[in-house]
Amino acid sequence: MSxxxxxxFARGSALNWALMLCVAGVVLRLFEIFGLGRxxxxxxxxxxxxxxxxRTMVTRSLPPEGMLKHDPVTYIGGYVFHLxxxxxxxxFAPHIEFIRSMTGLSWPGLPAALVDALAVAAMAALGxxxxxxxxxxxxxxxxxxxxxxAWTVTLLPLLTGYLAYHHLLLEYTxxxxxHLFSIELxxxxxxxxxxxxxxxxFISRWYNGDLFARKGVAx
Amino acid sequence: MTASLSKGINAFxxxxxxxxxxxxxxxxxxxxxxxxxxxxxxxxxxxxxxxxKLEPLRRVWQQEYTLLGSLxxxxxLSKPVTDEELTEWEPLVYDSCTLCGCCxxxxxxxxxxxxMIRKMREGMAASGHAPEDLIxxxxxxxxxxxxxxxxxxxxxxxIKHVQADTGIEVPVExxxxxxxxxMSSMEIIxxxxxxxxxxxxxxxxxxxxxxxxxxxEATNSGIxxxxxxxxxxxxxxxxxxxxxxxxxCVISPECGHAFTALRWEGPNLMGRPxxxxxxxxxxxxxxxxxxxxxxxxxxxxxxxTYHDPCQIARRGGVVExxxxxxxxxxxxxREMPDAGVMNWCCGGGGGVSAIxxxxxxxxxxxxxxxxxxxxxxxxxxVTACANCRIVIEEALEHYHMxxxxxxxxxxxxQYLVEENASPIPSPVSGRG
Ligand code: SF4
Ligand code: SF4
Numbered sequence: 001m002s003x004x005x006x007x008x009f010a011r012g013s014a015l016n017w018a019l020m021l022c023v024a025g026v027v028l029r030l031f032e033i034f035g036l037g038r039x040x041x042x043x044x045x046x047x048x049x050x051x052x053x054x055r056t057m058v059t060r061s062l063p064p065e066g067m068l069k070h071d072p073v074t075y076i077g078g079y080v081f082h083l084x085x086x087x088x089x090x091x092f093a094p095h096i097e098f099i100r101s102m103t104g105l106s107w108p109g110l111p112a113a114l115v116d117a118l119a120v121a122a123m124a125a126l127g128x129x130x131x132x133x134x135x136x137x138x139x140x141x142x143x144x145x146x147x148x149x150a151w152t153v154t155l156l157p158l159l160t161g162y163l164a165y166h167h168l169l170l171e172y173t174x175x176x177x178x179h180l181f182s183i184e185l186x187x188x189x190x191x192x193x194x195x196x197x198x199x200x201x202f203i204s205r206w207y208n209g210d211l212f213a214r215k216g217v218a219x
Numbered sequence: 220m221t222a223s224l225s226k227g228i229n230a231f232x233x234x235x236x237x238x239x240x241x242x243x244x245x246x247x248x249x250x251x252x253x254x255x256x257x258x259x260x261x262x263x264x265x266x267x268x269x270x271x272k273l274e275p276l277r278r279v280w281q282q283e284y285t286l287l288g289s290l291x292x293x294x295x296l297s298k299p300v301t302d303e304e305l306t307e308w309e310p311l312v313y314d315s316c317t318l319c320g321c322c323x324x325x326x327x328x329x330x331x332x333x334x335m336i337r338k339m340r341e342g343m344a345a346s347g348h349a350p351e352d353l354i355x356x357x358x359x360x361x362x363x364x365x366x367x368x369x370x371x372x373x374x375x376x377x378i379k380h381v382q383a384d385t386g387i388e389v390p391v392e393x394x395x396x397x398x399x400x401x402m403s404s405m406e407i408i409x410x411x412x413x414x415x416x417x418x419x420x421x422x423x424x425x426x427x428x429x430x431x432x433x434x435x436e437a438t439n440s441g442i443x444x445x446x447x448x449x450x451x452x453x454x455x456x457x458x459x460x461x462x463x464x465x466x467x468c469v470i471s472p473e474c475g476h477a478f479t480a481l482r483w484e485g486p487n488l489m490g491r492p493x494x495x496x497x498x499x500x501x502x503x504x505x506x507x508x509x510x511x512x513x514x515x516x517x518x519x520x521x522x523x524t525y526h527d528p529c530q531i532a533r534r535g536g537v538v539e540x541x542x543x544x545x546x547x548x549x550x551x552x553r554e555m556p557d558a559g560v561m562n563w564c565c566g567g568g569g570g571v572s573a574i575x576x577x578x579x580x581x582x583x584x585x586x587x588x589x590x591x592x593x594x595x596x597x598x599x600x601v602t603a604c605a606n607c608r609i610v611i612e613e614a615l616e617h618y619h620m621x622x623x624x625x626x627x628x629x630x631x632x633q634y635l636v637e638e639n640a641s642p643i644p645s646p647v648s649g650r651g
Binding site for chain 2: 028029032033034035036037038039041042043044046056057060061063064065066067070071074078136137138139140141142143147192194196197200201203204205206207208209211212214215216217218219
């Protein structure tokens with residue numbers, strides 16, 4: 001199989017399968033959550049606060065007062081990583097073009113040099129967060145194989161993308177194929193690892209905001 | 220599997236709902252919840268990380284309610300929850316969690332960890348892994364009517380004293396009164412000032428109220444231990460009395476968890492909404508203030524601070540009321556750092572103060588409160604929970620801190636403008 005064949009497979013049936021598994025997995029996991037239901041709260045809530053769950057979905061993205069200084073590495077590392085990852089995925093011109101070819105949707109990208117820098121920053125943040133995880137007693141205790149697996153499959157697309165873009169290490173076509181495979185691995189594992197927080201964190205924050213708002217507290 | 224263990228696991232399965240499944244699914248193991256838990260910040264011990272306290276419950280969720288987890292269980296790849304493990308977790312779920320709610324405010328993915336720990340206690344209690352002291356307190360609450368073993372004659376004796384001191388009649392079993400007043404055992408034994416203060420304030424404000432002889436105790440160790448059945452039995456006494464006396468509102472006393480038990484858990488325990496309102500005493504006092512019915516004279520010149528009881532502020536939404544009330548009578552009110560909904564717990568809520576073996580830990584974690592109080596430089600701390608009060612007083616003594624702790628209701632009564640009442644014993648120094 002030539003590199004080109006490999007790439008064709010990677011962006012063809014492999015990607016289709018990965019996307020299908022990812023969607024099926026997400027649907028299954030959402031079903032596992034919502035299928036459990038929730039008892040109606042019979043206690044009369046305080047003054048209705050419409051939108052409290054939705055508000056918490058947004059406000060929880062910021063550290064509560066005083067928390068930043070408790071663990072700046074996690075907060076700052078977390079922001080840099082997530083921002084770098086999102087920009088790289090959605091504002092890198094070739095990615096937009098790829099999405100356009102598949103869905104017809106497109107939007108303006110950001111300068112390649114900026115995206116490149118943010119991708120490097122995201123990888124550096126991942127490295128720092130891993131070191132922090134290994135050094136911090138609490139994080140190390142909480143971490144299991146799933147955490148390190150999630151870390152690896154998140155790093156791989158960034159790394160292979162970076163190497164492909166800069167024509168480093170391997171022949172470009174091969175690296176691009178590997179880049180796609182790494183994304184496919186990420187897609188397949190996403191619903192079944194802690195990476196599922198990509199979806200479930202919105203649900204959790206909504207519940208949190210709702211539970212607190214019933215008692216009259218903005219959380 | 221022993222019968223009690225399987226009972227416990229079943230209780231775990233029963234409490235797991237969509238929010239809990241979502242919370243476990245979302246956890247990214249960032250460890251930030253530890254930074255919000257005083258048991259971790261003051262000891263540095265990783266085992267006190269809030270999400271770690273839930274590990275057995277998490278595994279039951281994973282093994283029972285996720286496809287991958289149940290496959291793992293089928294193939295015997297996953298670790299089952301055992302009695303030994305629950306024994307090990309007992310001090311984590313009870314002794315080192317005051318259900319203060321701080322962790323739920325900081326988790327970046329939005330996990331309400333406190334909600335989960337409260338629910339987890341259902342399985343711990345069902346499997347026989349609740350602390351003995353809490354079991355004993357709950358048994359007393361069920362058989363005698365109060366966790367501290369207080370019976371109605373003790374309340375009657377207090378009523379007599381109050382009537383003699385104030386010249387005001389304490390109404391008992393008065394049908395059709397607007398308010399049913401409850402107390403906590405702690406108030407009956409240690410802080411008789413509360414009932415006296417309330418009688419005077421209500422007399423001045425012209426409030427119609429009553430006590431009930433079969434429902435005077437507001438605390439509910441059933442919710443602390445995590446037994447909904449027992450909690451229901453305890454709360455139903457109040458509901459029955461409130462309905463019998465046809466009151467419009469039941470007043471939860473200066474006690475944090477009693478408010479949670481009655482206001483937020485009560486209707487859910489009973490399986491129906493209440494036909495009467497439930498308010499914390501601070502809410503009632505603030506309403507009287509707003510209506511111009513709570514008249515005070517003079518100000519307290521002592522520097523004062525206010526400790527927000529977790530269940531009243533963060534878990535109860537009563538934050539502004541005590542501040543508005545204090546502004547009426549305090550000349551030099553000082554907020555602690557992190558006051559309000561992010562206030563640090565006293566270390567004794569959620570049943571912890573009733574667990575004897577937890578005392579050294581409770582005193583250790585009080586250091587955070589100590590620092591908060593010291594930052595204000597006050598000698599007087601006001602609060603609105605008899606449990607916080609006892610816990611703080613004991614810890615202050617332990618740390619040789621000369622700080623007086625007073626209940627807000629009682630402090631207000633000291634500055635009350637009274638008509639047609641016998642003179643009140645003059646308040647402490649510094650009245651301005
Ligand atoms: S703060 Fe939230 S996401 Fe982080 S470890 Fe605790 S529960 Fe998990
Ligand atoms: S509720 Fe409070 S005491 Fe309990 S785990 Fe959370 S922060 Fe710690």
